Amino acid sequence: MDKDKNIVPKSGNLLISEPFLQDQNFVRSVVLLCENNEHGSFGLxxxxxxxxxxxxxxxxxxxxxxxVYVGGPVEQNTLHFIYRGDAAIAGSVELAEDLYWGGDFDEFVTKYKLGQLDLDNFRFFIGYSGWAEGQLESELNDKTWIVSDHVDSKAIFQSSPEDLWRVALKKMGGDFQAIANYPIDPRLN
Incomplete structure (x- = not known):
């Protein structure tokens, strides 16, 4: 596992919660990192x-x-979306191959009404996960998150919410496949 511990997270990476994280907002969560810069980080x-x-x-x-998914505990009065496929919406940000974040919502509605979009390739979120400057790095040093650059849009959209945490870890291979099988409560092991 040590080979991945020094990855500096970037937009399009996944943040996978460590197996025993007890924060109710992030237990067994997989966060898609949309922005990470000197001002802080934003993910869903x-x-x-x-x-x-x-x-x-x-x-x-x-x-x-x-x-609608809960993108995180911050500003739950906001709506965000991601989609997979081609860049279909103006203003979208490409996060990974075949995976985009946001864009012009009015254009989304228009294209949907014209039958130009497959809604199976869209996912909506209320709120987001945010970190202030240096906060994510501190959490990474505390081993709260496992950073993965193994982003598979098919797995994101086709895995059930209950299975995605395990699927993401298994796709990383090696020791992470064993972590995917850890129980939520280590006393049950």
Whole structure:
């Protein structure tokens, strides 16, 4: 595992919570890092499903019967999205091959209404995960997160929220495959 411990996280990496993290916001979470710079970091928890649908959050979009994930505990009055495939929305940021973050929401709605988008390739998030300057680095030093540059958009979109943490670790190979099988409570081992 030591070969990956000095990875400096960058946009498009995954932050995988260590197996015994007890912070309820991040237990067994996989965070897609969207920004990481000298001012701080911004990411979206990929595997924490909310009870909401997009239609519940936005007026005039009752046709959008898409699940909403909890992107994190910060500003849960904001809506974010990622998608996979080609760069279909102006203003999107490419995070990894075949994986994009955000873009012009009005363009998204227009293209959806015209039948130009496959909603199976979109995921919406309420709130986000944020770190102040130096905070993420401190958490990495405390071994709170495992950084992975093994981003697989197919796995992100096709794995169930309950399975994504294990899938992400297994894709890293080596010792991480064993970590994927750790119980949540080590006393149960």
């Amino acid at each position: 928890v990929l595997n924490k499903l909310s009870i909401l649908k997009v239609r519940d959050l936005l007026d005039d979009l009752e046709f959008l019967d898409l699940e």
